[in-house]
Amino acid sequence: MEEYDYSDVKPLPIETDLQDELCRIMYTEDYKRLMGLARALISLNELSPRALQLTAEIIDVAPAFYTIWNYRFNIVRHMMSESEDTVLYLNKELDWLDEVTLNNPKNYQIWSYRQSLLKLHPSPSFKRELPILKLMIDDDSKNYHVWSYRKWCCLFFSDFQHELAYASDLIETDIYNNSAWTHRMFYWVNAKDVISKVELADELQFIMDKIQLVPQNISPWTYLRGFQELFHDRLQWDSKVVDFATTFIGDVLSLPIGSPEDLPEIESSYALEFLAYHWGADPCTRDNAVKAYSLLAIKYDPIRKNLWHHKINNLN
Template identity: 55%
Template structure:
C-alpha cells in the first residue's frame, strides 16, 4: 500500500484497534492495512502538513474512499502547502477527477470538491462540466452528483444551461425525478418571466401526456402553480387534469358507515391527476364535496398506500366545512 517515494521510518505507527481482552468483535486487519492506517493516524495526530502527508492521504482514500477524517486532513494539507496557488489546485482537481470516476457513489468526494473550489482563486464552472456530465451520464439518478451540480450552479451563479441540461435527461427518461427536481431548483432560483412560466406549464403537460401515471411531472406542474402562481390553477389546467380521471366526478358515490366508498372503482388514468384536483377543489368552499370524493377515491382505490395521509387531508376538509 505504501511505495518508496517517501521515507516514513521516523513515524511510529499508532494502533488502529484497542486489542482489548474480551472485545465482542475484533476486526482482522491485515498487516499492510494496519501499517498504512497506523502511519496515517500518527501523522494526523502530529498535525504534519507536508508532501508526504498528502501522499499518505492518497494511499488511505484509495483503500477507504469514504474516510471523512482523512479527506478533511487532506484539505488542511492542501490549504497549507498550496494556499491559493491556482496551478497546484488545478492539479489537485485533476487527481480528484480520476478518483471520482472510480468512486461514483462516494459522498465525501463532492464535499471535498466544494472545499477546493472555494479555496481556488479562479474557480471555473466550465472545468467542472465534463466530470459532471460524465458522472450523470453514467448514472442518471446519482443523487450526490445532482446535488453537487446544484451547488455549482449557485456557487458560480450560472443558470444559463440548466433547463436544457435537465431537459436532456428528462427526454432520455421521463421518470428521472432527479432531473425534474433540478429543473424546479433552476426555476426557483432565477426568477422566470410570466412567459417562461407558461412555457414550463406547457412542457409539464406534454411530459404528463407521455406517461400519465408518473408522479414527477405532476409534482412539477403543481409546484409551478403553488410557487409562482400563488396556488391559482387556471381553468385550462383543471380541464387538463380532468381529462385523466374519466367520469369520476360524474358518478354518485355512497359512503358506508365505515367511511368507505361502496361502488366499484371508476377507470382513472392517473391518480396524480385526481390528487391535483383534490388540491384545487379544496381551495373553494363550493367544491369541497368534490375534494372529499377525490380523497375518498384515493383512499379506497387509487392510492391506498398513503391512506393515512389522505385521511388526514380529508379530516382537515371536514373541519373547514364545519366552520
C-alpha cells in the same frame, strides 16, 4: 506513482491483540501499515509530498475515513502556498479528485472537499466542474450529493445558464427522475424575477407534454402544483390545467361510489388528487373534492386512505 521513503517514521499502530485470519492477513497488514504511518504523520502534523501520497493510498482503500480528508486538505493548503503556480497546483489536485470521484460514486466527503478546494482556488471555474458532474449523473442520475453539489456550484458561480437545458435532457432520459424535476424548480426559483410570459407558457406546455407521456408519475404533478404556487400572481391557467387533468380520470366523477371492483381503472391517481386539491379550495366545487378523495380512499390510492379521510373531514 512516486515512491516515498517512510522508514524514519515510527508507526502508531491500531491497538489490537487479535490474531488475523490467514486469508485476510495480507490485505489487513497492508492497511494497518498505512494507517499506522498516517497516524504518526498526523500526530507530527507533517505537511509534505510523502504525506500527501500516503493520504491518496488510504483514500484508495477507505474513502469514507474523514480524518484523512481533513489531513489531506491541510497538506494541500500548505503545499499550495509553497508552490510557484497555485492555480496549476490546485488544478492538479482537482484532477486527482476527479479520479477518486469516479471510483467512489457513493462517497460524500469528496463533495465537501471539492467545495473547500474551489473556495481556496484563486480562479475557480464552473466549466471545469461540468464534465465530472455529467459523468457522475450519467452513472447515477439521482445521486443526491452530486445534484446538491451542482446547485452549490450554480450559486457559488452565480451561473444558471446551463441548468434548464440540463434538467430537460435528464427528464428526457428518465421522466421519473425526481432530482431533475427538483433541479428544474431550483432553476425557476432563481429566475423568478426575470421569467417572461412566453417562458411561463412554454413551461406549462413542457409540464403537460411530460404528463401526457406518463400520466401516473408523481414528480411532474408535484412540480405543476409547485410551479403554480411560485407564479400564482402571474398565472391564469386554472381552467386550462383543470381541463387537462380531467382527461386522465375518465368519467369516475359521475359514477356512483360502489365497491372498488365496479369502478373502472383511470390513467392517473395523481390527476384525481390534483383535482381534489384544486376543487377543495373553492366552496362551489367542494362536493367534487369530497367525491374525488373518497374515490382515492376506496379504489385509486387505498394505502393512504387515512389521509384521504382526513382531507374529507377537513372539507366537511
